[in-house]
Amino acid sequence: MAAGMPIEITGLSKRFGQVTAVDDLSFTVEPGRVTGFLGPNGAGKTTTLRVLLDLERATTGTATFGGTRYRDLPRPLETVGASLDANFHPGRSAKQHLAVYATAAGLSKSRVPAVLETVGLSEFAGRRVGGFSLGMRQRLSLAYTLLGDPGVLVLDEPVNGLDPEGIRWIRGFLQSLAHEGRTVLVSSHLLSEVQQSVDDIVIISRGRLVKSGPLSSLELEVAPRTVVDSPDRLRLAGALDQAGLEYTEDGEGFVVDEPDPGRVGHAAFVAGVELSALHRVTSGLEDSFLSLVGGGEQA
Incomplete structure (x- = not known):
């Protein structure tokens, strides 16, 4: 060889x-x-x-x-x-x-x-x-x-x-x-x-x-985020707004642009909002790859 x-x-x-x-x-x-x-x-x-x-x-x-x-x-x-x-x-x-x-x-x-x-x-x-x-x-x-x-x-x-x-x-x-x-x-x-x-x-x-x-x-190319949910999503949204946290809603609840679940949970606690889900998520390798190349075919 x-x-x-x-x-x-x-x-x-x-x-x-x-x-x-x-x-x-x-x-x-x-x-x-x-x-x-x-x-x-x-x-x-x-x-x-x-x-x-x-x-x-x-x-x-x-x-x-x-x-x-x-x-x-x-x-x-x-x-x-x-x-x-x-x-x-x-x-x-x-x-x-x-x-x-x-x-x-x-x-x-x-x-x-x-x-x-x-x-x-x-x-x-x-x-x-x-x-x-x-x-x-x-x-x-x-x-x-x-x-x-x-x-x-x-x-x-x-x-x-x-x-x-x-x-x-x-x-x-x-x-x-x-x-x-x-x-x-x-x-x-x-x-x-x-x-x-x-x-x-x-x-x-x-x-x-x-x-x-x-x-x-x-794996480090895309920042981790926090997923949070509550039986009362309206009040949870208000708590996130009050804390100045950016978020979007999906099937799991709210995806918050915040890597620390503790900060998100504290915002809900201060507002007296009951939570049903709170966890940190990181994007998979394929998500990171697509974020770099923009996805799809190129001319």
């Missing part, structure tokens, strides 16, 4: 005519960790990966593997395994598909059965790819990335369209790669798809970086 190395994106911009797809983007992906590259559809993720893999030329800035551009790597498939825009000949079998790429890259065909075994496709090695399910094609794409036993994996939306069993499998697969010391960068437009498998996150929106760091740091 090749050694893992950092992926370094520095001041990267990519423009298509008047459209800026990536705008002064900088981040680093470290070996031994799974990094989620996140953002809505159209945020610039795939363009960034295409520049990284020399499928597009940067307008400004650099994208390298340990300081070396992809086109300058002496044996790229043995350094970087990438899954972007996978194409399959429907009439070829899984082993034939991989053998073609192994031959083109100067790799031993003995790697073909090994990688098919790794991704759980050994029993389907002789089956034509045209009959594969989406999940099986995703696994075959992963097998291709492993042909050169690379230290770096770059995967674009690898869980897109998978069923729950397939998603569970790929989560464990990504972590096993990182535990071997490889560098793993995986893109997705949904945090919920990858949050149980990534260690770090890089979030972009409209081509610009909005957040990077450990996954746990995302």
